[in-house]
Amino acid sequence: MALDLVDLDDKTRVHMVAELERDVGAGTLYEGKDLSELGRERYPGLLREALETGDDSQLETRLAEPGIFNEMGLRQGKPVKVPVNAPQRLAEGEFNRFYIRGLCLRALDEGKTTVVVYRARPSSSPRRESEELVGSAIDAKALLDDLRESPGVDTALGLPPGPNSGLSARLP
Secondary structure (H helix, E strand, C coil), rough: CCCCCCCHHHHHHHHHHHHHHHHHHHHHCCCCEECCCCHHHHHHHHHHHHHCCCCCHHHHHHHHHCCCCEEEEEEEEEEECCCCHHHHHHHHHHHHHHHHHHHHHHHCCCCCEEEEEECCCCCCCCCHHHHHHCCCCEEEHHHHHHHCCCCCCCCCCCCCCCCCCCCEEECC
């Protein structure tokens, strides 16, 4: 099920794509650990397509195509089977991060200084840390900088708060 990103529209998408181009140009696009060579080749285009016209579910479907992910990966130096939910985790996590980055840019362009945390996907057992963030306002510039400086990893400001949190941001 796709994230319910309430401010995902053409204005936000323009900024999302600009952020993708920024990462690709800088060589900092996060690809996860388990994409195959084919997956690494195709990922930027698949991500761009989803950012321009789709959502995280569309990206997940494309990433789940045969050959995009390796069957085996390394964890702590040991070979392990790549989890079946790897396409979902990468798609949801990275689409949401680009959405939040684009949203922060949009907020700043519109003269807003904050964005507000909300639950974009229901959770039957939400983490306490996630619930504490819901409804809070976060400085848009600080969040944008944080997400840019922390590709694919936990951010200092805690949004999004790790994989599968279901949290995102909206305009105030």
